[in-house]
Amino acid sequence: MKNATGIVPLAILAVLLIAISPMASASTLTVNLNPKTGLAKIDSVSITKIVFTYPSGSMVSNYLKNVSSSFKLNGTFASTDSGVQELQGAFDHEGGRVSVRNATVSIDYTAKGNATALVVDKMTNVSAWVSNVFRVVNGTVKADLGWRAFVVTGPMNFDMEDRSVDVNTVGSTMQDSLASHEIVAGFLMGAFGGGAIWSRPTLNFSALSTPLSTWTKNYDASTNTTTFTKTITGSSTFTASLDYNGQKYSLSATSDPTGVVTVQGYANAQNDSLVMAPAPASTGAGLLAVGAVVAVLLGLVGYLAVKRGVRPKTPLAY
Secondary structure, three states: HHHHOOOOOOOOOEEEEOOOOOOOEEEEEEEEOOOOOOOEEEEEEEEEEEEOOOOOHHHHHHHHHOEEEEEEEEEEEEEEOHHHHHHHHHHHOOOOOEEEEEEEEEEEEEEEEOOOOEEEEEEEEEEEEEEEEEEEOOOEEEEEEHHHHOOOOOOOOEEOOOEEEEOOOOHHHHHHHHOOOOOHHHHHHHOOOOOOOOOOOOOOOHHOOOOOOOOOOEEEEOOOEEEOOOOEEEEEEEEEEEOOEEEEEEEEEOOOOOOEEEEOOOEEEEEEEEEOOOOOOOHHHHHHHHHHHHHHHHHHHHHHHHHHHHOOOOOOOO
8 A cells, every 4th residue: 555655645646527519428537536535526517508409480489488597506415315326326337336415406597489490508516525445455445437428317306495496307307497388298209208308408418438548648756646648539410309280399419529538647548447557767767857957057156156265375475
């Protein structure tokens, strides 16, 4: 364990997954790791935009063209809460050994309609403390991160203030905006309720599943930071449409994610793990070279000073 404690602490690990509109999940996952306590703090921010289009003048348009609603909710939940258990199950499914201790959840939601579209914006922040992230192998600290590509596949319900809210699926997000419009809610459920887009999760980090060892690595000696980056080229588009009595309705989703992993200290990637290690020898050699030059200069200055101090005075001539 001596080697483990001698390594610069693995303090910060940031994983970012970014996606773009028209129904875009711009998600950011940040994991702060502390090997001294054995705990990790996870902050997952999911920003979702959903656009439901319909013909102007249709029954749906007449119901939704003046919709304007919003709410902000938050709460803290123990590991036994059903919503927290959904998060735990997502980690377990990816082979993670981490255990969720508790979670804090907040949601910021707005819905606005006009004659041709209902636009829903939702930002969900799920923060959680987890344990069992680290293990020591032959005296070296190792963080297993295969669970970083987790996906919450079903509803993730939390009781916040006076209501129960599913913070995950697209279908529930749409229904939240239609609580007082039962006819339209029923129409949407009948049109898209059986489709993949209706159950599409917004807490989805599956694009980060490629091994960390395949990501681009950069070490910044000036900040003692190792960064791993991965850009997922192209985009994935999910579209569901309905032709009803000659009128067209649609829901669509597009994502284009990028991933970044940043570690305080020097680390190597081995498949889905990060292994802390001493900084490269070249970095140390450079510092030694600078130190040697400084030592030589200081020695020369000291020698000249001493030489001046002991120089005998020239005898006076008579």
